[in-house]
Amino acid sequence: MTGSEQLLQRLPNDIGGLEAPKIEQTDHQLLPWEKRCHALADVLDFHKIINTEEKRRGVEALGSEMVGKLTYYERWIATFANIAFQKQLITPHELAAKMAEVEDRWRAHS
Amino acid sequence: MTAHEDHDHDHDHGTEHEHPHAPIETTEMPGYYDIMEQAFQELMIEKGLIGADEIRHQIEVLDSRNPALGAKVVARAWTDPDFKTRLLENGRTACEELGITFYDLTELIVLENTPRVHNLIVCTLCSCYPRPVLGLPPDWYKAKPYRARAVHEPRKVLAEFGTIIPDDVEVRVSDSTAIQRYLVLPMRPSGTEEYSEEQLAALVTRDAMIGVIPARTPTEGMAA
Numbered sequence: 001m002t003g004s005e006q007l008l009q010r011l012p013n014d015i016g017g018l019e020a021p022k023i024e025q026t027d028h029q030l031l032p033w034e035k036r037c038h039a040l041a042d043v044l045d046f047h048k049i050i051n052t053e054e055k056r057r058g059v060e061a062l063g064s065e066m067v068g069k070l071t072y073y074e075r076w077i078a079t080f081a082n083i084a085f086q087k088q089l090i091t092p093h094e095l096a097a098k099m100a101e102v103e104d105r106w107r108a109h110s
Numbered sequence: 111m112t113a114h115e116d117h118d119h120d121h122d123h124g125t126e127h128e129h130p131h132a133p134i135e136t137t138e139m140p141g142y143y144d145i146m147e148q149a150f151q152e153l154m155i156e157k158g159l160i161g162a163d164e165i166r167h168q169i170e171v172l173d174s175r176n177p178a179l180g181a182k183v184v185a186r187a188w189t190d191p192d193f194k195t196r197l198l199e200n201g202r203t204a205c206e207e208l209g210i211t212f213y214d215l216t217e218l219i220v221l222e223n224t225p226r227v228h229n230l231i232v233c234t235l236c237s238c239y240p241r242p243v244l245g246l247p248p249d250w251y252k253a254k255p256y257r258a259r260a261v262h263e264p265r266k267v268l269a270e271f272g273t274i275i276p277d278d279v280e281v282r283v284s285d286s287t288a289i290q291r292y293l294v295l296p297m298r299p300s301g302t303e304e305y306s307e308e309q310l311a312a313l314v315t316r317d318a319m320i321g322v323i324p325a326r327t328p329t330e331g332m333a334a
Contacts, residue, residue: 015254016235020254020255026249033140035172036148044154049159053288056236077146090153102145
């Protein structure tokens with residue numbers, strides 16, 4: 001038995017019932033971009049562009065490594081981009097170009 | 111504003127809080143994901159998929175939601191039996207009676223704690239939470255230890271929050287989904303018979319409505 005069958009039984013989000021350490025009662029005030037990202041999620045849901053369950057599955061589709069290493073809202077925005085590519089709402093090229101534009105704009109104003 | 115003007119930042123860490131990280135200068139380049147969010151949002155607007163003002167409006171909606179709304183619902187249920195019946199029948203429409211709008215398509219089931227049953231809510235798969243009535247969930251609710259453990263050793267989890275449930279009281283854990291959310295109706299503390307609805311609401315905390323602690327007693331309420 002290699003233990004790899006465990007990987008088939010549970011996707012990364014499906015952690016209910018697993019052993020886990022003590023609960024640290026952590027919290028933090030959202031960063032401005034995190035709050036924007038949350039609002040974006042809601043607006044995408046209102047318009048049926050990306051609903052909550054699609055988002056959850058999209059986060060899962062990032063794979064264990066990204067789920068483990070990205071922060072909560074980093075996972076969300078990466079997921080929105082992936083889903084928007086799949087639905088052909090935007091292309092990776094468009095997003096890259098727009099990101100460069102946002103960065104240039106920021107440099108010009110700072 | 112800079113990221114570290116947040117007021118409640120790290121309250122839970124008490125004395126450890128000695129500004130663990132260097133203050134972020136406003137001149138610092140926004141991070142990769144921050145830029146990605148801005149770019150993504152702008153593309154959605156340019157393509158006419160979302161309105162230019164919608165994100166800003168939704169941020170205002172999110173800012174308007176906090177556990178005080180849930181506390182108002184609980185206090186009303188404690189003082190108005192008819193309301194409580196309606197609340198337990200349909201959480202969403204009863205909250206709407208109190209002017210709490212649901213900005214999404216989620217349903218709300220309100221779970222009543224009694225001397226025989228203690229309820230706890232979790233979202234094992236992600237972070238679903240009754241946001242219209244409580245605001246955004248705390249980080250620990252979204253983190254692995256709570257999600258993993260709440261469903262198989264709830265009494266141990268509760269004990270870590272300082273809540274000891276007697277063995278003869280049943281513990282029920284409800285696992286939320288994208289469209290089905292829960293809110294715990296805690297037991298009304300004794301010694302509050304003369305309390306006004308407003309005074310009662312002050313005893314109801316976010317964590318009591320998640321089910322990890324009971325509502326405050328009058329003594330705790332005065333100390334808070």
